[in-house]
Amino acid sequence: MxxxxxxxxxxxxxxxxxxxxxxKNDYGTNPSSTSNGTPGTNEVWLQGMAFNPxxxxxxxxxxxxxxxxxxxxxxxxSGTPGSPDGVFDSGNIGNGATFSFTFNTKGTFQYxxxxxxxxxxxxxxx
Numbered sequence: 001m002x003x004x005x006x007x008x009x010x011x012x013x014x015x016x017x018x019x020x021x022x023x024k025n026d027y028g029t030n031p032s033s034t035s036n037g038t039p040g041t042n043e044v045w046l047q048g049m050a051f052n053p054x055x056x057x058x059x060x061x062x063x064x065x066x067x068x069x070x071x072x073x074x075x076x077x078s079g080t081p082g083s084p085d086g087v088f089d090s091g092n093i094g095n096g097a098t099f100s101f102t103f104n105t106k107g108t109f110q111y112x113x114x115x116x117x118x119x120x121x122x123x124x125x126x
Contacts, residue, residue, distance in 0.1 A: 038052075039052060039053065039067075042056070042058060042062055042063065042064050042065065043064070043065050043066075043067065044056060044064060044065070044066045044067075044121065045066075045067050045068075045069045046066060046067065046068045046069060046070055046074045046076075046093070046113070046119070047069035047070055048070070049070070049116060049118070049119060050119055051066075051111075051113075051119060051120070051121035053121075054120070054121045054122065055121065055122040055123075055124070056121075056122075056123055056124070057123075057124040057125075057126060058103060058123065058124070058125055058126070059125070059126055060103065060104055060105065060106050060125050060126070061102065061103070061104055062102070062103055062125070063100050063101065063102040063103075064100065064101060064103065064123060065098055065099070065100045066090065066093070066098060066099045066100070067096075067097075067098045068093045068094060068095055068096065068097050068098075069095075069096075070095060071095050072095075073092045073093065073094050073095075073115060074092075074093050074113045074115060074116065074119065075089065075090050075091065075092060075093060075113050075114045075115055076088070076089070076090040076093065076099050076101075076111055076113070077089045077090070077111060077112055077113070077114045078109055078110070078111045079110060079111070079112070080110055080112060080120075081112050081114075081117035081120075084114070087109060088101045088111070089114075092115075103123060103125040105125065106125050106126060107124075107125055108122060108123070108124050108125075109122065109123040109124075109125065110122050111123070
């Protein structure tokens with residue numbers, strides 16, 4: 001009987017260890033994987049509960065595309081938490097979805113995720 005219990009314990013451990021190796025967190029990234037690339041020119045990724053890059057500088061007339069790489073919904077909302085300024089608002093962006101905005105006016109534009117307000121970014125238009 002004890003060999004059977006030992007066998008079941010080892011088998012259970014192996015199954016749990018195997019499942020843990022396949023685990024993906026809520027942000028859509030495997031915690032043990034390396035980077036799967038970087039955003040392209042004039043592109044921002046919503047990934048790991050952050051904007052990547054968090055600050056970007058472009059020329060007037062440039063379109064920036066945000067892509068949600070997380071498995072949870074985010075927004076790209078201009079302004080700061082509690083003070084959206086109405087310049088742009090993506091609405092809800094699910095996994096794999098994108099939002100684009102063309103910056104025709106020079107200035108510094110702050111933005112954030114209205115769902116996860118610790119996520120913040122800046123676009124500087126020259």
